[in-house]
Amino acid sequence: MDRRQQKTRQAIFYAFSSLLERKNFNNITVQEIIDEANVGRSTFYAHFETKDSLLKAMCTDIFLHVFSDDLKQESSHDFSHAGHDFQKEITHILYHLQDNRKNLKGLLSCDSGDIFMGYFKEYLEQTFPIYIREMNYNVPADYLLNHVVCSFSETVRWWITRHEQYTPEQIAAFFAQCVLKQCFTESKSHSLP
Amino acid sequence: MDRRQQKTRQAIFYAFSSLLERKNFNNITVQEIIDEANVGRSTFYAHFETKDSLLKAMCTDIFLHVFSDDLKQESSHDFSHAGHDFQKEITHILYHLQDNRKNLKGLLSCDSGDIFMGYFKEYLEQTFPIYIREMNYNVPADYLLNHVVCSFSETVRWWITRHEQYTPEQIAAFFAQCVLKQCFTESKSHSLP
DNA sequence: TACATTATCAAACACTTTGTTCTGTATTTA
């Protein structure tokens, strides 16, 4: 790939991320982005169709690292400790997110945060079902999935935007305490005939 | 209040709500709203500053009914059954929401849904702390509050947008099962010195 | 009923933002 393209793409990403920390996504104009990135107008539109697709591209770039396949292989998937695997994967994801926290901080602020959360949940909805199958539930399966996905993504938002002092392990423990504990530790008899 | 104003306001609300069921909030123009509502351009701007403030006004109108004070008095606040009061209040709120489900359905679809959720959470963050004080927690208090607020608001979104067949009691039971159960039923000793 | 008030409408307006198209220049790759 042409080095000019890489530099331009990175310049736009960086400018956009830094603008997001100061302004609402909806109030940022393309003109501001290209001024901050110091690129020409036609150059911006050669890279991205719209401001929204720029945001989507940034999210996709991050998810490419966060949901890389290596963690699936690390997982021993030990059924005798149901929930343990899940917490391990959670922690893994949190570490990847922490590596991108500079960009995430901008993405997660104000109205762009909701868009990021939407894409994030899409990925989680594909990743989590294998862990959730072993949970106890007296609730519809898709309610449970939605609950776990939303709880985790909101945990991430809480962490990145307002409580960066905690470590991935601590955050995973909070999440496990509020969401996973009951699902795995209680007897499964309630949900069986 | 002038009857003409009431009619215009309602016409705009109705038109906007019906447009939201078909289109993204961001893609709806003021022109479309006034065409659908069959009112003049200057009339629209006499009622609302911007499209965003129209959305906010609709949300506020709904919350006025949902978070009315009467439910605070109904509550017996029975400490011997911690969690029971909370589930009662939850059910109460769900009934109020069900009364507005026609407007809610539009508001909660697509990108306007995130804006509604933002306002909704603000109200919940003021309402829930009195119930949460009696919960067990080994997690930071504001993490727990955020968790309960987000879990409940996402439960509402799940219900209104995709699973209207359930009753308020059923939804409250799902929520209690996933969020309240562990907080109230387990011993508090863990969180005490 | 008559009157003053006020909400409405339609049209025109300046302004901002968007996304496209052009030309000439600089950089990369082969």
Next chain:
DNA sequence: TAAATACAGAACAAAGTGTTTGATAATGTA
């Protein structure tokens, strides 16, 4: 070096926003 390609900068039409104007109609009140 030569061809291909990415770039800057400017100009452009199109769409949308929010305001202003003056005429008309509905409302509440004396």
